[in-house]
Amino acid sequence: MDGYLPSSATAEPEQDIDQVIGTDERRMHVRAYNYWASLLAGRDFPSIEDLDPTDVRDFSNHSLLLDFTAGSADPATSYIGAALRDECDLADEVRTIADVPPRSLLSRLTDHYMQIIANRAPIGFEAEFTNQRGRDLCYRGILMPFSSDGETIDFIYGVINWKDGSAVPQPRPDPVPQGDVLDLTQPLDVEEEEPALVLDDDSGLADRLSAARETAEVLKAADGRSRIALYRALSMAYDFSVAARRVPDDYAEILDDAGVKAQARAPMTPIVKLVFGVDYDKARLTEFAAALAHAERLEIDFEGFLPFIEAFPGGLKGVVAAERDARRPEPRTDTRADRARSRLRSAHAQPLSSLAGNDEFTLVLVRRDAQGRVEPVSAVTDLALLEKALRRVA
Known part of the structure; x- marks a missing residue:
């Protein structure tokens, strides 16, 4: 905790939660997001060194800092704000995510951290749940990635605010897809919470396509300028293609539902159309398909595309050029x-x-x-x- 957030923050009086949630221009998560964005300076992620304790005093009581430097399987809880500790009845025993009580408000933050790793962008979320005291809480939170080297997400800073859901009844909105960055300037709405999307070897093909599309949306939001977002989206698309080969009937059904035709000579073209959209830039889709095809040519397996393309000389352009070279026919022998x-x-x-x-x-x-x-x-x-x-x- 020391060095990241002020120890004096625990002594500050807790803010009035109803006022925090109800005032658009002063809403806690909006200020937190604006602060995170102000640190970008043209980078994909702010540096953890730029997280100044004096700049986050007004929401540090409701915040959490996760530290992944010792590994991503069970990140350390480097800091938990005083108001968040009080609401969750926490003592000093919570040192890592594994120690977080499952029905606490803190778990609402930590349950979403894998979405940050997958999307490599801030994630906003809102829901209601019953806490460890049996009280129904409405909450809204945001998780924001930080990096120590400019590329690897090794810290995540989260901010959450809440109120008693039974005290202020609210209409139920249409569900917000998990992984979408919410419009953080709108009032708090309530929805039934769905688990964060975490893929494993048993994940269905539709789940993989959904996750790949989410990463592609992150790329589109960055206007295609983020190399990290691009490589992550291509990696998810490639994993989807590997899974599709294993369940061809399910894949054929997805293609049919999307109105996309299979192409025997260019099997990766339908993949990139499904993930990035049929209306995405055609030249870019052709490049993406070539990159995925070259990885397939080299028999790259699940979760192997990202390290493959990052280590390839020239990155995406180099992979595309290598695939085009591989497709050129062998020169004909001059029999004369x-x-x-x-x-x-x-x-x-x-x-x-x-x-x-x-x-x-x-x-x-x-x-x-x-x-x-x-x-x-x-x-x-x-x-x-x-x-x-x-x-x-x-």
Whole structure:
């Protein structure tokens, strides 16, 4: 906790939650997101070194800092704000995510951390649930990625606000798809919470397609300018393609539902259309399909595409160029030249005087026999070849 968030923050009075939720321009998660965005400076992620404790005092009581530097399986809870600790009845025993009580408000934050790893972008979420005291809470939160090296997400900072859901009845809105970044300037709505989407080897094909599309939406939101977002989206698309080969009937049904045709000569083209959309830039789709096809050519397996493309010389452009080279047909053998070589091997050697003719210059073909001796065998009478040879010599 020390060095990231102020210890003095725990002494500050807790803010009035109803006021926090009800005031648009002062809403806690909006301020948190604006602060995160102000640190980007053209990067994909802010540096953890730029997370200044003095800048987050007004929402640090309701915040959490996760530290992945020791591994992503069970990240450390480097900081938990005082108001969040009080609401969750936490003592000092919570050191990692594994220690977080499952029916606590804190678990509402930590349950979403894998979506940050998958989407590599801030995630907003809102729901209602029954806490460990049996009280129904309405909450809204946001998780934001930080990095120590500019590329790896090794810290996540989260902010959450809440209120007693039974005290203020609200209409139920249409569900918000998990993984979407919410419009963080709108009032708190309530929805039934769905579990965060975490893929494993048993995940269905439709789930993989949904996850891949989410990462593609993150890329589109960045106008395609984020290399990290692009490679992550391609990685998810490739994993979907690997899974599709294993369940061809399910894949055919998905293609039919989407109105996308399978292509025997370009099997990755339907994949990228499903993930990025049929209306996505055609040139980019062609590049994406070529990159996925080259990974398939090299038999890259599940979760192997991201390290593959990051290590490939030239990145995406290099992979696309390699695939195009691999598709070029082998040069055809000139059978006429082979026949000519065969005849010349058996031809009798000729004296130079008989081959020189009467012209000033003559192009003569010689051969080297098995003993290494050089013998003239024929004169080249093509004047164009003679002129070309003269220019080359000159």
